[in-house]
Amino acid sequence: MTENEQVKLIRTACPAHCGIDCCGILAHVKGNRIVKLEPADFPDERDRRICLRGLVSLDITYHPDRIKYPMKRIGERGEGKFERISWEEAYGIIVTNFKEISEKYGWKSIGWVLGGPGAGTTKFGAYLRLASLTQSTRVSAWGYGDAGLPCGSRVIFGHQFPYLYLFGEFWQRKYPELLMIWGTNPAESMPLQNMRKVLDAKEYGTQVIVVDPRFTVTASKADEYIGLKPGTDSALALGIMNVIFQNNLHDKEFILEHTNGAYLVRIDSGKMLRGKDVDAKKPEAYMVWHESSNFHKALSRTSVKEASLTGTYMINGIECKPVIQVLMDLASEYTPEKTAEITGVNKDLIVKLGKRIATAETVRFLTHMGFTRTYHGDISLRGLISVAAITGNVTTSVNSGHVPGILNWSPFLKAIPGKPSFHRIGILNLYEAVISSNPYPIKALWFAFINFLNQCANANKIIEEFYPKLEFIVQTELFLTPSARYADLILPVCSFLEFSDFLAQPYPYVQLQQKVIEPLYESKSDANIVAELAEHLGFGEYFKGGEEGLIDLIMASRSFEGITRETLKTQARKLPTLPEGASFPLSFGTPSGKIELYAEQLYEDGEALPVYLPPIEAPITPGENKYPLTLVNGHSRFRTHSMFANVKSLLDLNPEPIVDINPIDAETRNISNNDIVTVFNDRARTTLKARISESVQPGILDITEGWWIEQFKEGSLNHLTHDIINPVQDKVYEPNMHMNDVAVEVEKK
Amino acid sequence: MxxxxxxxxxxxxxxxxxxxxxxxxxxxxxxSKDFWIKVETQGTSVKDTPVGKFPDLTLNFLPRLCNHCENPPCVDSCPEDALQKRNDGIVILDQDLCTGCKACLDACPYNIIVFDENNHLAEKCNLCAHRVDKGLEPFCVLCCEGQALHFGDLYDPESNVTKILSKDNVFQLKPDEGTNPSIYYIRPKPKRRL
Known part of the structure; x- marks a missing residue:
């Protein structure tokens, strides 16, 4: 390579970070080698950014340990012994196995375990399309930590995500008077799209409150830090609501218009009072108590305006209360004293917080999935949203800015209109499907962009009971990860700089993850692997044009009118803006079409209200569990889940797994900084270095997630976690793994 | 001069x-092999841990780099003239002239010059002089996640940095050394408690 050789600049985008940050990247290419990455321009220069992981992406692309060609297992599963084969041989093995297994158990028994594609769309879509065509099983990976949030959001908002309702305006740089950051640590997990705006908001004058069991970097930036015990968020929410109700500070107008707060609940059955219960004209109509006529009325746009929010009413001999009264009754149990006892938060602080939220002009709630990773984490989110709703701090329509993009998912979710598509199973339900054929047998699994063994709960169960039941395992990977070691066949995939994809992120942009160099070695993109496999299975016509064809297909949506693959090669494009004066209502997909502070369908489960239910395992009350400490797992800025754990340039700064221990817990166990300790419970023993830190309160241990199993001296983080299913989450959407709800003890090695 | x-x-x-x-x-x-910018956690030797007792804690970071001092002791200490104060204020270390005598390491009150054990030469931040000479900002400034780094001409009354200096409560490291660093720090804002 000569000094004069011309440097080509190619704009691409990093899809790694769960789709939120999605930094534009400008790659400098000399010949066929990328020599440098830097943050690419954005139409708004404030959005130009990169994170420390994005900066070292070349260390992934040019990593010496990359898997270079297809390999088939020659040793025992887990042993890591493989031999090189050709792509044609690999496809041959797959087709033979799929044929045999589908003849024996049906295509349903073949599952595609698709992990976090980041902001990637077609690499995910390609698998869905093939799963749809073959009517095999799509294993949804929401449940490996991310299902709690949609479970809660679906119940109360009727929507998968709560973001637009709670802080969409924040993404438009409209900063509130008060910002509640609850259950998320954007400083490490979403530093650019979220944290940078938190800092901007503070500069603008926003007061920032952080609610988190750990004193995180985000917490360090807060004006007030609320350090509660893990899994007690809904108790705190009820305590806050109690303060608001006691002081009569709730926003009655908003509650009447946008929530089911005025709807009458039958105290005998826990169901909503309906027209049929009182012989009204419309049998299914919800009923309200009409104040001026002092009589019940069917819900209508006019009747609700004068509906009562409080009181107890006998209607046709049925005792009824408006939802808000039922919620008040529950909240009244959560006095500041009791809330303080459960959550560990100072009682005066709870009172101040409740009053501040209720009296601030605007409050936005920046939240994500951290606090939803406890057994009742879905209710924690409902508690937070209930606080937002009773104070009128839920956004109900977008009145300016860019319309969120809608991808053309239908040809991926249903490849042939009118024909059945794939079956779907949650990743936590997959354990039972594989181990006990419940609800049906799964015999072959294809893992893509997922480090399953490393990142899913109860590793010993996976190794001892799960893997042995599988007849065939395929993994597409860049590295021989702890999971790839258990595959029968490993297919080499490209790093993000070696293939193209469409990224509808970060708001308000869309970007092209543009191929910068040709795939290294014999690697291919997931989309191209699927396209070639489809050809072998007789579905080639659905994947014409490979990854670029799929990009054009997913972009075929009105959202992206005027934006093409070609125009995205040089710059990110903004989504279309709302016309002047137009507004975009954010509807609620709940049964009532309103924010459901009360969900009657969960009455039998005892979860109609955002109740506080203690964690399933985390020993919140001392002495109630034989393992007295709660293990949580924060996210580290040095990794995106288990990605980057093997990158030397970052290991130089952060060389090995550590467990954070509060000085009080350390002292009673005679543990000092840098001691080697073992964290243990009935499931496993995990040995690693200790760090004494006040960032965790007494009773809590924190091991950041994502370290690979072999980086621990013994065990690993997910050897300690459990795979208990929350049946309500299973019913509502998909059960979540509860990695922040784990009981352990620690001892000096 | x-x-x-x-x-x-x-x-x-x-x-x-x-x-x-x-x-x-x-x-x-x-x-470089070593890190020329070191991000310290203030008030503790244990990186990334807060100071205080839960929940009354503070966690502040102090990125440290060559201070490009107005009166740089390292420049005076170097017997080979490998360290020079440029007209634009950058203190530059020219490795071609460095013999690895380590005099500058001893002279620097900030302990921020590093010694590359592989080639036995001193090295340090040159404020990305190679970029600055092309009209670009130092690479760290461009890549700062929090947009916490501001670069500019402290003599220019219209520059972004001069404007910040005039309104914020800034400090320099070890002012008693008389080096007059060109790297300034803004303290965290006081908390607006509930």
Whole structure:
């Protein structure tokens, strides 16, 4: 390579970070080698950014340990012994196995375990399309930590995500008077799209409150830090609501218009009072108590305006209360004293917080999935949203800015209109499907962009009971990860700089993850692997044009009118803006079409209200569990889940797994900084270095997630976690793994 | 000798999230083995841990780099003239002239010059002089996640950095040394408690 050789600049985008940050990247290419990455321009220069992981992406692309060609297992599963084969041989093995297994158990028994594609769309879509065509099983990976949030959001908002309702305006740089950051640590997990705006908001004058069991970097930036015990968020929410109700500070107008707060609940059955219960004209109509006529009325746009929010009413001999009264009754149990006892938060602080939220002009709630990773984490989110709703701090329509993009998912979710598509199973339900054929047998699994063994709960169960039941395992990977070691066949995939994809992120942009160099070695993109496999299975016509064809297909949506693959090669494009004066209502997909502070369908489960239910395992009350400490797992800025754990340039700064221990817990166990300790419970023993830190309160241990199993001296983080299913989450959407709800003890090695 | 410029930097601790992207960016840009920017956690030797008792805690980061001093002791200490104060204020270390005598390491009150054990030469931040000469900002400034780093000419009354200096409560490291660093820091803002 000569000094004069011309440097080509190619704009691409990093899809790694769960789709939120999605930094534009400008790659400098000399010949066929990328020599440098830097943050690419954005139409708004404030959005130009990169994170420390994005900066070292070349260390992934040019990593010496990359898997270079297809390999088939020659040793025992887990042993890591493989031999090189050709792509044609690999496809041959797959087709033979799929044929045999589908003849024996049906295509349903073949599952595609698709992990976090980041902001990637077609690499995910390609698998869905093939799963749809073959009517095999799509294993949804929401449940490996991310299902709690949609479970809660679906119940109360009727929507998968709560973001637009709670802080969409924040993404438009409209900063509130008060910002509640609850259950998320954007400083490490979403530093650019979220944290940078938190800092901007503070500069603008926003007061920032952080609610988190750990004193995180985000917490360090807060004006007030609320350090509660893990899994007690809904108790705190009820305590806050109690303060608001006691002081009569709730926003009655908003509650009447946008929530089911005025709807009458039958105290005998826990169901909503309906027209049929009182012989009204419309049998299914919800009923309200009409104040001026002092009589019940069917819900209508006019009747609700004068509906009562409080009181107890006998209607046709049925005792009824408006939802808000039922919620008040529950909240009244959560006095500041009791809330303080459960959550560990100072009682005066709870009172101040409740009053501040209720009296601030605007409050936005920046939240994500951290606090939803406890057994009742879905209710924690409902508690937070209930606080937002009773104070009128839920956004109900977008009145300016860019319309969120809608991808053309239908040809991926249903490849042939009118024909059945794939079956779907949650990743936590997959354990039972594989181990006990419940609800049906799964015999072959294809893992893509997922480090399953490393990142899913109860590793010993996976190794001892799960893997042995599988007849065939395929993994597409860049590295021989702890999971790839258990595959029968490993297919080499490209790093993000070696293939193209469409990224509808970060708001308000869309970007092209543009191929910068040709795939290294014999690697291919997931989309191209699927396209070639489809050809072998007789579905080639659905994947014409490979990854670029799929990009054009997913972009075929009105959202992206005027934006093409070609125009995205040089710059990110903004989504279309709302016309002047137009507004975009954010509807609620709940049964009532309103924010459901009360969900009657969960009455039998005892979860109609955002109740506080203690964690399933985390020993919140001392002495109630034989393992007295709660293990949580924060996210580290040095990794995106288990990605980057093997990158030397970052290991130089952060060389090995550590467990954070509060000085009080350390002292009673005679543990000092840098001691080697073992964290243990009935499931496993995990040995690693200790760090004494006040960032965790007494009773809590924190091991950041994502370290690979072999980086621990013994065990690993997910050897300690459990795979208990929350049946309500299973019913509502998909059960979540509860990695922040784990009981352990620690001892000096 | 009058200097035409005094290029320097302001580090806003309020916006620093301690991510170390500056350290990583610097090492990539300068192809160095060591980190020339070190992000310290203030008040403790245990990195990334807060000071105080739960929940009354503080956690502040202090990215440290060559201070490009107005009166740089390292320049005076170097017997080979490998260290020079440029007219624009950058203190530059020319490795071609360095013999690895380590005099500058002893002279620097900030302990920020590093010694590369592989080639036995001293090395340090040159404020990305190679970029600055092309009209670009130092790479760490471009890559700062929190936008906590501000670069500019401290002599220019219209520059972004001069404007910040005039309104914020800034400090320099070890002012008693009389070096007059060109790297300034803004303290975190006081908390607005509930």
């Amino acid at each position: 009058s200097k035409s410029k005094r290029l320097g930097m302001i580090v806003d601790q309020e916006r620093c999230i301690g991510c170390e992207a500056c350290s990583v960016a610097c090492r990539i840009e300068n192809n």
